[in-house]
Amino acid sequence: xxxxxxxxxxxxxxxxxxxxxxxxxxxxxxxxxxxxxxxxxxxxxxxxxxxxxxxxxxxxxxxxxxxxxxxxxxxxxxxxxxxxxxxxxxxxxxxxxxxxxxxxxxxxxxxxxxx
Amino acid sequence: xxxxxxxxxxxxxxxxxxxxxxxxxxxxxxxxxxxxxxxxxxxxxxxxxxxxxxxxxxxxxxxxxxxxxxxxxxxxxxxxxxxxxxxxxxxxxxxxxxxxxxxxxxxx
Numbered sequence: 001x002x003x004x005x006x007x008x009x010x011x012x013x014x015x016x017x018x019x020x021x022x023x024x025x026x027x028x029x030x031x032x033x034x035x036x037x038x039x040x041x042x043x044x045x046x047x048x049x050x051x052x053x054x055x056x057x058x059x060x061x062x063x064x065x066x067x068x069x070x071x072x073x074x075x076x077x078x079x080x081x082x083x084x085x086x087x088x089x090x091x092x093x094x095x096x097x098x099x100x101x102x103x104x105x106x107x108x109x110x111x112x113x114x115x
Numbered sequence: 116x117x118x119x120x121x122x123x124x125x126x127x128x129x130x131x132x133x134x135x136x137x138x139x140x141x142x143x144x145x146x147x148x149x150x151x152x153x154x155x156x157x158x159x160x161x162x163x164x165x166x167x168x169x170x171x172x173x174x175x176x177x178x179x180x181x182x183x184x185x186x187x188x189x190x191x192x193x194x195x196x197x198x199x200x201x202x203x204x205x206x207x208x209x210x211x212x213x214x215x216x217x218x219x220x221x222x223x
Contacts, residue, residue: 033210033211035211035213042201042213042214042215042216043201043203043211043213044213045210045211045212045213048210056210059210091158093158100146100148100160100163100205100211101146101163101165102163103148103160103163104148104150104160104211105160106150106157106158106159106160108157109157
């Protein structure tokens with residue numbers, strides 16, 4: 001597609017339930033990133049995929065968070081046993097190369113609300 | 116620790132004014148990006164800099180590698196420029212580290 005597509009755009013879930021967030025990057029972009037932005041806060045790195053390399057998971061806040069990228073394209077971020085502090089906008093971005101030398105394209109995000 | 120600092124945090128100016136937003140970082144970087152986030156939340160990549168200066172329309176971005184400092188300038192500011200401007204750098208680990216953002220409001 002023309003841009004980075006994320007789904008769902010909004011998700012309300014009950015505390016303790018699992019959620020899956022999807023990111024469809026721009027075709028051909030080798031790098032894919034997940035970030036989150038809590039209300040009134042800055043952007044926080046979660047995980048980074050680059051080509052076939054092992055992902056950089058150093059930003060994942062707990063073992064309840066995991067992500068995978070299948071076939072070097074679509075990525076899914078999974079949050080297990082959601083907590084209220086997980087409420088945030090989850091943003092996905094992709095770039096043609098690492099370090100974003102040709103810029104980053106961000107998706108519109110998934111607004112997650114845990115009630 | 117790899118850090119990125121932006122100033123000011125908030126900036127309100129009259130339409131037509133020249134705007135400067137500053138970004139400093141702590142250690143050497145691979146690249147620096149300026150991003151724009153509008154109230155609806157969408158983020159747009161404005162510039163990628165590894166040296167020198169870039170210009171796009173009324174936006175100008177500069178970087179001084181030795182001083183570990185970058186500036187984003189907006190000439191002839193307009194209310195539609197109102198947004199949060201975010202400086203983000205790529206340290207050696209290849210992921211973006213974000214500044215806290217500068218909320219710019221341009222008053223007609």
